Amino acid sequence: xxxxxxxxxxxxxxxxxxxxxxxxxxxxxxxxxxxxxxxxxxxxxxxxxxxxxxxxxxxxxxxxxxxxxxxxxxxxxxxxxxxxxxxxxxxxxxxxxxxxxxxxxxxxxxxxxxxxxxxxxxxxxxxxxxxxxxxxxxxxxxxxxxxxxxxxxxxxxxxxxxxxxxxxxxxxxxxxxxxxxxxxxxxxxxxxxxxxxxxxxxxxxxxxxxxxxxxxxxxxxxxxxxxxxxxxxxxxxxxxxxxxxxxxxxxxxxxxxxxxxxxxxxxxxxxxxxxxxxxxxxxxxxxxxxxxxxxxxxxxxxxxxxxxxxxxxxxxxxxxxxxxxxxxxxxxxxxxxxxxxxxxxxxxxxxxxxxxxxxxxxxxxxxxxxxxxxxxxxxxxxxxxxxxxxxxxxxxxxxxxxxxxxxxxxxxxxxxxxxxxxxxxxxxxxxxxxxxxxxxxxxxxxxxxxxxxx
Numbered sequence: 001x002x003x004x005x006x007x008x009x010x011x012x013x014x015x016x017x018x019x020x021x022x023x024x025x026x027x028x029x030x031x032x033x034x035x036x037x038x039x040x041x042x043x044x045x046x047x048x049x050x051x052x053x054x055x056x057x058x059x060x061x062x063x064x065x066x067x068x069x070x071x072x073x074x075x076x077x078x079x080x081x082x083x084x085x086x087x088x089x090x091x092x093x094x095x096x097x098x099x100x101x102x103x104x105x106x107x108x109x110x111x112x113x114x115x116x117x118x119x120x121x122x123x124x125x126x127x128x129x130x131x132x133x134x135x136x137x138x139x140x141x142x143x144x145x146x147x148x149x150x151x152x153x154x155x156x157x158x159x160x161x162x163x164x165x166x167x168x169x170x171x172x173x174x175x176x177x178x179x180x181x182x183x184x185x186x187x188x189x190x191x192x193x194x195x196x197x198x199x200x201x202x203x204x205x206x207x208x209x210x211x212x213x214x215x216x217x218x219x220x221x222x223x224x225x226x227x228x229x230x231x232x233x234x235x236x237x238x239x240x241x242x243x244x245x246x247x248x249x250x251x252x253x254x255x256x257x258x259x260x261x262x263x264x265x266x267x268x269x270x271x272x273x274x275x276x277x278x279x280x281x282x283x284x285x286x287x288x289x290x291x292x293x294x295x296x297x298x299x300x301x302x303x304x305x306x307x308x309x310x311x312x313x314x315x316x317x318x319x320x321x322x323x324x325x326x327x328x329x330x331x332x333x334x335x336x337x338x339x340x341x342x343x344x345x346x347x348x349x350x351x352x353x354x355x356x357x358x359x360x361x362x363x364x365x366x367x368x369x370x371x372x373x374x375x376x377x378x379x380x381x382x383x384x385x386x387x388x389x390x391x392x393x394x395x396x397x398x399x400x401x402x403x404x405x406x407x408x409x410x411x412x413x414x415x416x417x418x419x420x421x422x423x424x425x426x427x428x429x430x431x432x433x434x435x436x437x438x439x440x441x442x443x444x445x446x447x448x449x450x451x452x453x454x
Contacts (some may be wrong), residue, residue: 030076046072123262133165183207290352309372
């Protein structure tokens with residue numbers, strides 16, 4: 001009867017060695033009864049479960065009846081087996097009598113369901129792709145060995161591949177490069193097919209692996225979406241402890257569909273957020289984002305007792321460019337202007353496009369009013385050089401109005417109004433100059449043009 005049981009019957013002596021196992025032991029653990037008898041039980045237990053397994057054994061030997069104890073064993077083939085034990089201590093024989101029930105399939109299903117739920121939850125809660133990739137790495141690591149894990153994304157327009165998430169014990173993250181420069185990832189992405197390379201099997205269509213140190217195991221799964229292949233998930237194993245099998249391949253393929261959807265949703269949310277906050281032509285912050293930053297910056301300036309300056313910038317005779325060269329050239333000029341303005345300020349400052357040919361610069365944490373004047377003069381100086389619009393040399397001059405906190409107000413609308421008024425005074429006085437609002441916000445003073453006598 002014991003020989004016919006699907007569960008394995010085991011007898012372990014007081015020293016923890018197998019003295020008897022039934023024939024089903026081989027089906028569950030991979031070892032024949034002859035290989036198991038005499039071997040310490042704890043050697044077969046998964047390393048992370050050994051301590052609590054020894055505690056459970058002590059409790060059984062003290063007389064506690066164990067009905068539902070679960071732990072993991074390492075099979076002969078290296079795979080993990082999840083076992084639920086029923087065990088008791090036989091006092092007169094000084095042995096533990098236990099029955100092992102294999103629950104690996106159940107655990108596999110539970111883990112897979114939990115992973116799918118976690119990936120969906122991660123996609124909803126992740127603020128950016130970096131956070132999402134880190135969470136996905138952790139989730140996949142609960143299903144299979146994932147010490148060396150990468151997310152490869154394919155940019156179709158330039159046909160390049162990048163690795164926004166890359167954890168590898170042997171290699172640093174590759175730089176963005178042409179897709180075909182990475183033969184394995186290119187194979188997975190272009191064909192949309194999973195590729196598993198092991199020391200024992202090499203698909204005849206697989207491309208050659210990279211030079212040493214070459215991983216023993218390489219598993220790449222395409223990130224499939226209705227619009228095409230987004231990229232690939234890549235796992236690498238440099239030792240037999242991180243081996244991958246056909247079962248792992250199927251598992252990662254199943255999970256990858258959830259990952260692809262999560263990445264796609266996060267990218268879409270990021271694009272929509274960018275569209276709502278940034279000017280689509282120049283990619284500068286738009287009016288709404290600028291006002292949000294100004295609203296946040298004013299209390300900070302008051303708290304830290306620092307100066308805050310606004311530079312309101314309007315392009316002189318911009319309409320003539322649209323009328324003479326066309327709106328496409330006018331758009332290109334606005335992009336060139338945005339780039340020059342960014343080159344005139346610090347990374348902590350904000351350059352925004354309010355609309356049309358109007359720009360505004362927010363300067364924070366200034367120690368003196370001279371800082372705003374210096375930036376304004378720098379902008380005038382950089383505009384002396386003509387703009388190259390596909391062979392057309394266009395000269396463009398700015399009119400700049402300056403308002404400062406606290407001299408010209410402590411509310412965003414008041415500061416912006418004073419800077420706007422100063423800009424119009426500059427434009428009405430001939431343009432290509434800086435006008436600073438006076439102490440009352442109404443009296444105005446002009447800064448000399450670059451190169452002009454003071």
